[in-house]
Amino acid sequence: MKNHILLYAILFSFAAHGQNPDWTNNISCILYSHCTSCHNPNGIAPFSLLTYSDALANATEMKNQVQSKKMPPFLADANYQQYAHQKTLTQYEIDQISDWVDNGALPGDTTLAMPAPSYSSGAIIQNPDFSSSIGTYNIPVLNNDEYRCFVISNPSATDEYITAFEVIPGNRAAVHHVLIFSDNTNIPVQLDLADPDPGYLNFGGTGSAASQLIGGFVPGSDPYYLPPNMGMFVPAGSRIIIQIHYPISSSGLTDSTRVNFTFSPTAVRTAYDAAVLDHLATIVDGPLYIPANTVKTFHEQYTVPVDVSVLSVAPHAHLVCTSMSSYAVKPNGDTIHFETIPHWDFHWQGAYYFQKPLHLPAGTVLYGEATYDNTINNPENPNDPPQDVSLGESTTDEMMLFYFVYTAYFPGDENTVIDTSGLIPHYLN
Ligand code: HEC
Structure with missing residues (x-):
């Protein structure tokens, strides 16, 4: 990856600003690198940017959004702190998109374009060690926001360390946010049995003081990757509890949120x-x-x-x-x-x-x-x-x-x- 970035920097330092970029040679790689993870037919954005005609149809608005730094979305000020996996465009990339739009948004020879990345499911973590959904939950007519905890039995009979996790909301119109916990008591199961609907209602945490937060999902969040040699400890026999906040506006909708985990094969340092x-x-x-x-x-x-x-x-x-x-x-x-x-x-x-x-x-x-x-x-x-x-x-x-x-x-x-x-x-x- 480092070599690629270096190569990229060298290649583009020779390409003078103001030349006429085209989609095939200049724009598609920027969109595939920074936009299409959301702007694809299965993604969370309202339209796809995978093809030339997609990009052409949204060209002017793309220029506005990248110049005003509204897209790709990244809220933290990168002058205050630099981040790993930082999702910002370089000034060079912003200029390329602007120049492309100002010069007629030309296709170039699209038969020479690189293959578009494929996004078959909503998941980013490939081949997770554990994947489970809450099933199909038909949200009743709500008079208030609902916080519902779904109990998932232990993914493994042994101690595990989660090294990456991802929440894939089943219905983005219904799911406001999600918290994932592990718990090694019977309390969540008892609460689940006492509630006639799938899972159980609980505001705040899970209703069990022993629950450990693993992480969560809020609008805009990506999978969470722990650094090498670190993981979230899930003791043998624990259950996974997925707490979902359904706002009142999700009344009557259906959800089937899923979580994906990868585990470390060996014991690693515990992160909290x-x-x-x-x-x-x-x-x-x-x-x-x-x-x-x-x-x-x-x-x-x-x-x-x-x-x-x-x-x-x-x-x-x-x-x-x-x-x-x-x-x-x-x-x-x-x-x-x-x-x-x-x-x-x-x-x-x-x-x-x-x-x-x-x-x-x-x-x-x-x-x-x-x-x-x-x-x-x-x-x-x-x-x-x-x-x-x-x-x-x-x-x-x-x-x-x-x-x-x-x-x-x-x-x-x-x-x-x-x-x-x-x-x-x-x-x-
Ligand atoms: C993390 C997901 C994500 C990424 C990455 C992303 N977008 Fe978006 N984009 C969205 C969503 C969702 C919307 C719908 C409006 C909103 O929710 O802000 C959107 C809206 C837009 C719009 C329409 C804005 C409007 O108000 O009409 C444009 C244009 C756009 N994106 C361009 C881009 C470009 C260009 C990139 C890459 C440089 C990009 N986006 C990267 C998720 C994303």
């Missing part, structure tokens, strides 16, 4: 996922309450008790939120940047992976900050006229969470390169 900065235990100026027609900023703070290596951060809030940032200050005074999202967008959430694990010595203080605009100036405001908004589970309530994936620190972690290239192969001519 937790909302270390949160709107109940670590908020310093709560409660999270935003009266109608106000703009308010809240802060969260937590002191790390032991040395850890942090692998990723995933901020989470709803529609009234407009910006979210997090960082840490080490005992020696150094600041570590996690992320800053200047324009929070509820529709594009996800985890930001650091290029190397970040070492936080014991005593490091984590800080989170988020601003909420509950006025008519916020186009995402769910209420017109604005209503008072407080902490809650429904999409129209608010939240302020920063999930971190972390592991106990080992000397040298900070020098481990996790990834500096994309997860998606870069298609070259």
Whole structure:
């Protein structure tokens, strides 16, 4: 992959800006590398960009979207921190698309075009070690948002370490978000038996204090890959619990969400996922309450008790939120940047992976900050006229969470390169 990127840089450093790019030679590889994972007939985007005629039909809008950096979606400011698997276009790629559009969006000789990538299912992880769906769930008529937990029996009779996981929502119109837990008690099964419908209703967690968060899915998120030699520990005999938030708008729809896991064949270091900065235990100026027609900023703070290596951060809030940032200050005074999202967008959430694990010595203080605009100036405001908004589970309530994936620190972690290239192969001519 590194060689490809180098080759790409060398090739394109000779191609003068302002030449007339065509789809076959210049544009298709950019779209296949950065767009078609979503813009394909089975993808989450509303139209495909796999063929020349697809690209031509959307050419002007593509130029607008890449110039304004709205596409591909990536919320975190890449000047504040650089990420592994970072999904941004280079300025060169943006210019190529703009020049192509301005010069008539020419096809070139499409018979020479490289084969388009194929996307047969919604899954990105190929050949998972474990794949299971919730079955077919017919969502009843809802009077409230529903949080339903589905219990999946243990994928394996032995201890396992999950090295990658992916949630494939069965119905993107119905699934607001998904959390995956493991649990080695009987409580989830008992709760399931007590509820006549598939799974059981439970707000917040799973209803079992023993449940361990593995990870989740929110709109816009990709599969989660742990770094080499790390995994999420699932003890033998545990069950997997998939908690799905169905908003009231999903009344009467059908869902069959699936999870895919890969396991490590050997024991590896255990990584944990937790909302270390949160709107109940670590908020310093709560409660999270935003009266109608106000703009308010809240802060969260937590002191790390032991040395850890942090692998990723995933901020989470709803529609009234407009910006979210997090960082840490080490005992020696150094600041570590996690992320800053200047324009929070509820529709594009996800985890930001650091290029190397970040070492936080014991005593490091984590800080989170988020601003909420509950006025008519916020186009995402769910209420017109604005209503008072407080902490809650429904999409129209608010939240302020920063999930971190972390592991106990080992000397040298900070020098481990996790990834500096994309997860998606870069298609070259
Ligand atoms: C992670 C998935 C994803 C990726 C990657 C992605 N898109 Fe999109 N795109 C979407 C979705 C979903 C929409 C529908 C609007 C929305 O939800 O924001 C969209 C909308 C668009 C639109 C229409 C915007 C409008 O408001 O009319 C254009 C044009 C577009 N994308 C171009 C691109 C281009 C060009 C790339 C690659 C450089 C790209 N997209 C990459 C998911 C994606």
